[in-house]
Amino acid sequence: AGWYFYSNETTPSWKKVNYNSVYKDIAGLLEDEDYDDGSYGPVFVRLAWHASGTYDKKTRTGGSDGGTIRHPAEAGHGANNGLEHARDRLEPLKKQYPNISYADLYTLAGVVAVQELGGPTVRWRPGREDKTEADCTPDGRLPDASQGADHVRDIFYRMGFNDQEIAALVGAHALGRCHTSRSGFEGPWNASPTSFTNFFYTELLNNTWVPKKWNGPFQYVDKQSGQFMMLPADMAFKKDSEFRKYVEKYAADQDAFFEDFAKAFAKLLELGVKFPEDAPVYEFKTLE
Ligand code: HIF
Structure with missing residues (x-):
């Protein structure tokens, strides 16, 4: 007993x-x-x-x-x-x-x-x-969305991630949206913000991203519809050649993205x- x-x-x-x-x-x-x-x-x-x-x-x-x-x-x-x-x-x-x-x-x-x-x-x-x-x-x-690749690396290297893992994580910005009342930024990244897809990468590569004309913080919108957005920190994944290698891979291969995202997350x-x-x-x- x-x-x-x-x-x-x-x-x-x-x-x-x-x-x-x-x-x-x-x-x-x-x-x-x-x-x-x-x-x-x-x-x-x-x-x-x-x-x-x-x-x-x-x-x-x-x-x-x-x-x-x-x-x-x-x-x-x-x-x-x-x-x-x-x-x-x-x-x-x-x-x-x-x-x-x-x-x-x-x-x-x-x-x-x-x-x-x-x-x-x-x-x-x-x-x-x-x-x-x-x-x-x-x-x-936590990262500052108004900054670029150097800052993103500083933040994620501090946690122990490498460039491939960082690039795999960022695909989660297919989900949800920015709210002016929360971060100051505005809008969703794509047309299906409640589906987990590789659209972050495809939209980043396939759209022309232009500065949003507004009084809010500097961000990008897609030139064609003006409805979708990218943060300056997101845009770093297109501009930085090392990150971009992975962006191209994950845009072309959703299975590879899912596998690498699951591990990194x-x-x-x-x-x-x-x-x-x-x-x-x-x-x-x-x-x-
Ligand atoms: Fe986000 N992120 N994130 N993020 N994030 C926002 C919203 C979401 C960064 C900034 C922002 C990751 C990395 C980074 C999600 C998931 C992840 C917003 C908008 C900002 C500003 C908040 C708001 O206004 O509501 C930055 C600078 C990051 C480094 C690149 C992760 C990889 C992508 C780690 C990640 O998983 C999700 C989901 C949202 C949407 C939240 C919502 O309420 O819809």
């Missing part, structure tokens, strides 16, 4: 969660005809990435472990504007599954969104622990995380 009591008391909370069930419930939160283009998927992907993209490999600080993006100190960083929409949408699931950490919930939401919007299967492990506001990273670790969500040794790797089945 003593052993039974002891073993029961020490089951870590991450083991008490049915992640297949959480996956399904997150998937159930994606659609909402009143929100943006009809899906929370894009902002879930942005939440997962901003939770993770604070990682600094030298000091081994930041990253998704800790779920610190929920604390006002970090949520209030300018780059994180608008992510409350994603956190608020997910909050009922934290009530429903009190044993899941915010860090696991937010990263899993990114995986669900990528898969359910038509992207590749992304391997994911549970076991991140939540930390206090004292563990928030300082402002300035899984790596992003695990940066700096000390997983329990027995944490299983999940490859969730996409719902029908």
Whole structure:
């Protein structure tokens, strides 16, 4: 009886969660005809990435472990504007599954969104622990969209990515849109912002991108329709010859993009995380 009591008391909370069930419930939160283009998927992907993209490999600080993006100190960083929409949408699931950490919930939401919007299967492990506001990273670790290739490299090399991985990640800008109320920029990257495709690359290469004429921050719009946009940081992937090699590859080969994106995105969500040794790797089945 003593052993039974002891073993029961020490089951870590991450083991008490049915992640297949959480996956399904997150998937159930994606659609909402009143929100943006009809899906929370894009902002879930942005939440997962901003939770993770604070990682600094030298000091081994930041990253998704800790779920610190929920604390006002970090949520209030300018780059994180608008992510409350994603956190608020997910909050009922934290009530429903009190044993899941915010860090696991937010990263899993990114995986669900990528898969359910038509992207590749992304391997994911549970076991991140939540930390206090004292563990928030300082402002300035996420990229500045008004800058170019040098800045993008500085930010992503700091996390431990190489040029190929950076170029594979940026394809996620096929999803969603920019909001003047959040980043100051405006518009979607293409005509299907709720489908995970290789359109970031095809649009980047095939359109003529011209400066948008407006009072807002400098950005590009496609010359033909004026409806689609590129950030200065996106345009770096066309201008920089090393990045462009991969852009051309992924524009021509969606399967290669999906494979490389899945690896790079899984790596992003695990940066700096000390997983329990027995944490299983999940490859969730996409719902029908
Ligand atoms: Fe984004 N990104 N990102 N991004 N991002 C925005 C929106 C999304 C950068 C800037 C912006 C990545 C890299 C970079 C998504 C996913 C990823 C916005 C607009 C800006 C300004 C925010 C708003 O106004 O709502 C920069 C400078 C990056 C470095 C190149 C990642 C690779 C592409 C890592 C990534 O996965 C998604 C999804 C959105 C759409 C969010 C939405 O609410 O629709």
